Amino acid sequence: MENINMKTVNFVLSGLGGQGILFMTKIFALTAIDKGYNILGAETHGMAQRGGSVVSHLRIGDTESSLICAGTADFLISMDESEAYRYLPYLKKEGNLFVNASYDTFPDKRVTSYFSKMKIKYQAMQASKVAFKLGSPRSTNLAMVAFYSGFDIGPLTKDELRTTVNTLSPDLFKEKNLKIFDTCYKTGRKMFLEN
Template sequence: MARRYNIVLAGVGGQGLLTLGRVLGNAAILAGEDVTIAETHGLSQRGGSLIVQVRIGKGESPMIPKGAADLLIGLEALETARQIIYANQSTRIVMNKFLWPPPLADYPDIDNIINEIRSRNIRLYLVDANKISEEIVGTIISANMAILGYAYAVDEGLQEKISYEHLEKALEKIFKGKVLELNKKVLRKGYEEGLKHK
């Protein structure tokens, strides 16, 4: 049995992590891969720390051991930093250049976070997913698709499992009409950005 491909999606409730997970899941099915996606629902969704675990390949256990992520996609800097325990020395980390402080709390600066991750000698990719979304949609609502496109461009592991067309087809399963077209555009823009920094 080939090892499963482990993707941790980290962010804040409301940033579209569940949708991101579903797109990856549908793309995996289209690629003929088995997949599990462990989601979080209910109260913890309300602006709290959120993690979604996607495992591509044969197997049933839905949770990724700490240190076993192949790819960590972080939609927010503090949450990426928090979930770094899922990464190991060879994990790719793709992080949105966006820090959203929790109310009434002191917090480290985003540059400190970036420097601290870099000091560990791991592959860190930074993308302004909010900006890509804003440029195309007018709001940050599609930052999730921007970072997905970017992560796909830089992560060969993911490319081995699913093709770009599968991602687009997966979007068609979830969105319709104008929203679908916009999300496809955002995905593409993120992907092109990623190719530049490969």
């Protein structure tokens, strides 16, 4: 497939060790490659095996550097609320934040003025609870990818991401993974249409 030139779109994906940040990055990266986009990425694992911070930078489009500078990320997708706050400075003004947290309590009141000043658009869903209820607690990462896709923003569509999830999922988990994807896509889509 021929590479497509486009403005660079920056994703920062964050969470804790064991939450599947690298697999989530792989879903976005392979989907972008399948569309013919150039990609570059970088990962920081910290003490990932001990539940430490994990962050992945993914740049889709015309870029020569894999690292995303503070204040330039279009999207921050975080598997953990505390990690969302930690990596918040990476989001550009009017950037988009998707976080695995309760919609009723996010964001913490101490950061609402920053959100307002930076015009950050944020969405929260308790992806861990949804994945657990659907019988696959280790698929919270897929739930967040699907939730993001419900808002129909960025260079990758819901159908393209779902196809990649289908391709990457082992046969044993394919049905559950797609059920989680479809359920969380619908949650995101409903929130998008209500706002």
